[in-house]
Amino acid sequence: MGKYIFKRILMFIPVVLAVGILIFTIMYFVPGDPAKVVAGAEASEEQLQAVREQLGLNQPYIVRLGNFLSDTFLHFDFGESYITGVKISDELMRRLPRTLTLGVTTWLLTVLLGVPLGVAAGVNQNKFGDRFCMFVALFGVSMPPFWLGLMLVLLFSLKLGWLPSSGIGGPQYYILPCIAGSFGGMASNARQARSAMLEVIRSDYIVTARAKGVSRRKVIYKHALPNALFPILSTASVGLAHVCGGSVVIETVFGIPGIGLYLLTAVNSRDYPIIQACVIILAVVFAVIMLIVDILYAFIDPKIKSKYIGTKAARRKADA
Structure with missing residues (x-):
């Protein structure tokens, strides 16, 4: 198991290094002085x-x-900004917690809402619950985050005055951005969870469990759901990386001073060092998330466990 984790950590280094080389090369050849x-x-x-x-x-x-x-x-x-002369690393450390807070909170919403919707749709195939859950998922896929964010601002900020429309402060400032950013991921998780549950429910061991008289609740949550978690986990992990990487849109709409807004401002002003630094930071976040997911797979996937434990046992037997 340690060998598997070590190999994944080693793969992290060339990925981040390649991103650094690529973004520097792009900025080097981009038109402009x-x-x-x-x-x-x-x-x-x-x-x-x-x-x-x-x-x-x-x-x-x-x-x-x-x-x-x-x-x-x-x-x-990362050097200093061409425009302001401020040290970029200090500015990134000030903005990164806001982007991570927004990204992680949004991702939790996508999982806590999307997965139950998908499971409910899968176990109630072609019934009202299935159609309702898939309608919500289709709505989430169809709504661009920036448009949904603007509609939420118009309703809850301008019309009702319940929530702030932009800026950063207490927890209330994150409510609208997290809702706007979570709909697309929620829909993806719901569709994946439904597909995985349908595939597992049709398996022979589920049919056998039902034939033995095992309760429906026990069949779903003890037998079906644990075996459907692998594709759901994969989709959810990629969704976390996409949420953090897609913070540019949400932070721009709601005026949140995070990495995304910092990057967009740098692009508009052609501040090359900031662009390079932001891309590398987002790449590191993405790579770390994928690394954590790979390590989680090593502990929950029996195939990976048996491969490395079996290899280790065979080597001990050969030495003996």
């Missing part, structure tokens, strides 16, 4: 040349890439 962003459009050629020399923009691509990877992954230094 970063020196003009720093010095201003009215700067003379001498001033632009001085800025390029100061920032190392005159160096070859491979030299700049090496410096970027060294500063980012060895010294954890």
Whole structure:
């Protein structure tokens, strides 16, 4: 088991490194001169040349890439903003907790609402409960998060005045953003849970359990649901990564000063170091989530357990 976990941790390193190389390369070849962003459009050629020399923009691509990877992954230094001159790492540490709070809360809503809906639809196939749950799931898939967010603001903030429309503060500021961001993931979890339950319910051992007179509740929650959890867990884990990565839309609509809004502002102002830093941070979050899911699979999936435990036992037997 330790070997499996170690292999997954090793895979984490090249993924993040590849993302760093890719985003630096894209920013290197993107049209535009970063020196003009720093010095201003009215700067003379001498001033632009001085800025390029100061920032190392005159160096070859491979030299700049090496410096970027060294500063980012060895010294954890993302540099400073071209526009404000503020240290990017400090700004990221201030904004990251807000993005993670929003993302994790939204994800919990998608799981706590989506999975029960899907299970209810699966065990009541072609009945009213199934049609109602799938209608809710279809509604969730069809609603773009930004449109739903705007509608929620119009209703609960402008019309009713119950909740704040933007900004950050107490827990009430997260209610509308989390609802708007959870509908798509809730629908995906519901559809996956329904599909997994239908597949398991039709299995021979479920039919046998019913024939033996086992209660319907026990068949569903003790026999069917545990065996349907693997595809549900996979969909839910990917949903968490997508929620954190898709924070750009929700944070923009609700004015939440997190990583997503920070990234969008940097794109609009062509602040290249911030763009690179935000993409890498989001990639690290995504990779960590996938790493945790792989480790969870190692403990709950009998196939992985038997593979590594069996290999270890065979090696001990051969040594003996």
